[in-house]
Amino acid sequence: MTIIEIENLRKTFRSGDVDVHALRGVNLMVQKGEFLAVVGRSGSGKSTLFHILGGLTPPTSGTIKIDGQSLTSLDEAGRTRLRRNSVGFVFQKYNLLPTLTVRDNIDIARDIAGRSEPWDATFLEVLELLGIAQKLDRKPRQLSGGEQQRVAIARAIVNQPAILLADEPTGNLDTENSNMVLDLLRHLNKKTGQTVLMITHDPEAAAFADRTVQMRDGELHGA
Amino acid sequence: MVYKLVYENLKHRPVRTLLSSLAIGLGVTMMLALVGVGEGMLEDQANRARGVGADLVVRAPGSSVVGMGSLSMNQKILDYVRARPHVTLATPIGIHSTGGVSSIMGINYDEFAAMSGGFRFREGRQFAAPDDVIIDDLYAREKKLKVGSVLHTMNRDWRVSGIFGSGKLARVMIPLTVLQELASANGKITMIYVKLDNPANTQAVIDAMKQDLPEYPIYAMEELIKQFSVNNLPELKAFIGVVVSLAVLFGFLVVFLAMYTAVLERTREIGILKALGAGPGYVLGILLRETVLLAVIGSLCGIAMSYGTRWLIATFIPASMIQAIVYSWWPIASLITLAGAVLGVLYPALKAARQDALDSLSYD
Numbered sequence A: 001m002t003i004i005e006i007e008n009l010r011k012t013f014r015s016g017d018v019d020v021h022a023l024r025g026v027n028l029m030v031q032k033g034e035f036l037a038v039v040g041r042s043g044s045g046k047s048t049l050f051h052i053l054g055g056l057t058p059p060t061s062g063t064i065k066i067d068g069q070s071l072t073s074l075d076e077a078g079r080t081r082l083r084r085n086s087v088g089f090v091f092q093k094y095n096l097l098p099t100l101t102v103r104d105n106i107d108i109a110r111d112i113a114g115r116s117e118p119w120d121a122t123f124l125e126v127l128e129l130l131g132i133a134q135k136l137d138r139k140p141r142q143l144s145g146g147e148q149q150r151v152a153i154a155r156a157i158v159n160q161p162a163i164l165l166a167d168e169p170t171g172n173l174d175t176e177n178s179n180m181v182l183d184l185l186r187h188l189n190k191k192t193g194q195t196v197l198m199i200t201h202d203p204e205a206a207a208f209a210d211r212t213v214q215m216r217d218g219e220l221h222g223a
Numbered sequence B: 001m002v003y004k005l006v007y008e009n010l011k012h013r014p015v016r017t018l019l020s021s022l023a024i025g026l027g028v029t030m031m032l033a034l035v036g037v038g039e040g041m042l043e044d045q046a047n048r049a050r051g052v053g054a055d056l057v058v059r060a061p062g063s064s065v066v067g068m069g070s071l072s073m074n075q076k077i078l079d080y081v082r083a084r085p086h087v088t089l090a091t092p093i094g095i096h097s098t099g100g101v102s103s104i105m106g107i108n109y110d111e112f113a114a115m116s117g118g119f120r121f122r123e124g125r126q127f128a129a130p131d132d133v134i135i136d137d138l139y140a141r142e143k144k145l146k147v148g149s150v151l152h153t154m155n156r157d158w159r160v161s162g163i164f165g166s167g168k169l170a171r172v173m174i175p176l177t178v179l180q181e182l183a184s185a186n187g188k189i190t191m192i193y194v195k196l197d198n199p200a201n202t203q204a205v206i207d208a209m210k211q212d213l214p215e216y217p218i219y220a221m222e223e224l225i226k227q228f229s230v231n232n233l234p235e236l237k238a239f240i241g242v243v244v245s246l247a248v249l250f251g252f253l254v255v256f257l258a259m260y261t262a263v264l265e266r267t268r269e270i271g272i273l274k275a276l277g278a279g280p281g282y283v284l285g286i287l288l289r290e291t292v293l294l295a296v297i298g299s300l301c302g303i304a305m306s307y308g309t310r311w312l313i314a315t316f317i318p319a320s321m322i323q324a325i326v327y328s329w330w331p332i333a334s335l336i337t338l339a340g341a342v343l344g345v346l347y348p349a350l351k352a353a354r355q356d357a358l359d360s361l362s363y364d
């Protein structure tokens, strides 16, 4: 079953007097339960694609569908709903709320989605898997970078999004922690069937995915 | 959940939280102190008026109800009043303003003492010489005077001959004849206090007197005392209005500044929340709750500090000012401050709500 359908997607930024064509006709199909790696040089448009997929910014033209829902015509409120219910984000910088504990960082994502029931058994297992089940009452600054990134992953999937978007999730981590996070992403993908899209610069990291596509000058190759 | 975030944010910057609360509280204290002083002084005036023990008072034509008055009434009226049926005692009072709200009062000692049930002297006794003055205990405390001390007023030195328990209309008293002499107002008085055989006759006596003295304001003491209210002091009412506006402005500025810097400081957090799917309303709600909490803490601080101002006033200027604790103004002052605070958070909150998630999540 296809969960992402992208056709001729374009994104043009206007910066001063010049138009920057970040995406120049991207085509991509992703199946439900896939783990896809997106590689490519700096400035090739990888993050821009993820931002559009995640509803952080609208596309300039083209069609894009997640789980059958078209994003092309979404307004700001629609994109907010998309972020809340359909996608989970993991960034290079862990982006946890520094004043809240691990538990509260995860719960605020649920609160935003309007959910208040206690965590289910599956999610508790995920926490065990991520190795943060014992650190729920710590603040982010009391955790290592790898641990913070694993909390960010837990937070991203707590609302069972259709897709998990990870933009260089290991960019700030050493090899050991990188491998751990990548291993976990793959494990999560296999165990729960979570669709994962991951941007990376590192061919070794890309090897953890089922499939790799290349972004070059705003176009995807090998899709 | 949002409350946890709000609470943690307040805890995260304790100095900011403390200073903002204190500043917000200052506005509340300003209002409570002013209203408290107004009420306290009116209440005190009413009590001291009651302490005279009169049933009615005859004032000079054209004098205001709550004002102090001056030596403008002809003393001859006294004979007329004394001759009225039911009048058992009538005693003249002279009031001379010594600047600001302070004044000196001239009395016929024996008559005044008889009407008011006698002076209770804490120290000393009544005047014996023409330059003797008696003062009440609060005045003595504030000015640090004892029996035998010298008090300078009306361009001369007086010797304190006695200190009496307060509650007898004035704080500083001299013989009426001495006052008239000094003020070059022989034969002039300010008002006449009248005691009747039976208080039940008060209205009848007033009605009868008004026939003969149409120009003269004549009040039953009970009526007069009811006039001691903020509503009859337009200046005080206006001043309270000014202070309320200042407090709103104060709350507005404090919260505007505190929340504006908070929003700038938290662009990243706001970006994270937006990336997680928080809409403008959610972000607005967080900042609004934080503001309300600050205003509540601030109001509590302000109420606590109003006890501080009361202590200061009671300790250092007990005779000049009295601050009452006006409970009914606690919610009023708090709501006024809250209104200012909510106005103050509007712009920062809208700025935060409109912030683009991507602006703050840029990866560098």
Ligand SMILES: Nc1ncnc2c1ncn2[C@@H]1O[C@H](COP(=O)(O)OP(=O)(O)OP(=O)(O)O)[C@@H](O)[C@H]1O
Pocket (backbone or CB within 6 Å): A013, A014, A015, A020, A021, A022, A040, A041, A042, A043, A044, A045, A046, A047, A048, A049
């Ligand atoms: N908000 C923006 N305004 C103007 N230009 C932008 C904006 N965001 C991205 N760009 C431009 O679009 C192009 C693609 O940027 P993007 O961030 O998608 O690259 P990337 O592949 O993620 O690079 P990196 O590997 O360095 O993260 C770049 O030329 C970038 O300068």
Ligand SMILES: [Mg+2]
Pocket (backbone or CB within 6 Å): A046, A047, A048, A167
């Ligand atoms: Mg990028």
